[in-house]
Amino acid sequence: MVEAAAGPRADxxxxxxxxxxxxxxxxxxxxxxxxxxxxxxxFSVYKFFALEGRGAVRAEGALGSRAFGILLIGGGLITLLVxxxxxxxxxxxxxxxxxxxxxxxxxxxxxxxxxxxxVALTAAILRH
Numbered sequence: 001m002v003e004a005a006a007g008p009r010a011d012x013x014x015x016x017x018x019x020x021x022x023x024x025x026x027x028x029x030x031x032x033x034x035x036x037x038x039x040x041x042x043f044s045v046y047k048f049f050a051l052e053g054r055g056a057v058r059a060e061g062a063l064g065s066r067a068f069g070i071l072l073i074g075g076g077l078i079t080l081l082v083x084x085x086x087x088x089x090x091x092x093x094x095x096x097x098x099x100x101x102x103x104x105x106x107x108x109x110x111x112x113x114x115x116x117x118x119v120a121l122t123a124a125i126l127r128h
Contacts, residue, residue: 031083042072
């Protein structure tokens with residue numbers, strides 16, 4: 001006799017929610033890596049050409065090295081912001097489904113990288 005398929009067990013549901021939370025963490029870390037790369041590259045471009053010009057960053061054409069560096073740093077910060085907002089929406093949905101979602105290391109790292117990015121952006125804007 002074939003038994004009717006029962007619904008998922010509680011431990012299966014809990015494991016599925018944990019896998020989903022971990023997927024959100026991995027996705028956030030990918031956004032952090034991308035944002036950090038953009039911020040680092042933008043600040044490096046800015047500093048390299050500042051040192052090359054002996055302290056003064058020259059504008060070359062429509063978009064100079066300083067403006068390009070600032071755009072890259074800003075792009076990195078926007079990438080971080082979008083990643084954190086996406087992560088927060090996913091965590092909110094998991095909590096709505098009843099999952100226990102503790103604070104995560106990727107969210108902390110995203111905050112630290114964002115703070116460093118803001119410092120880099122401020123330094124690039126304020127130093128001519």
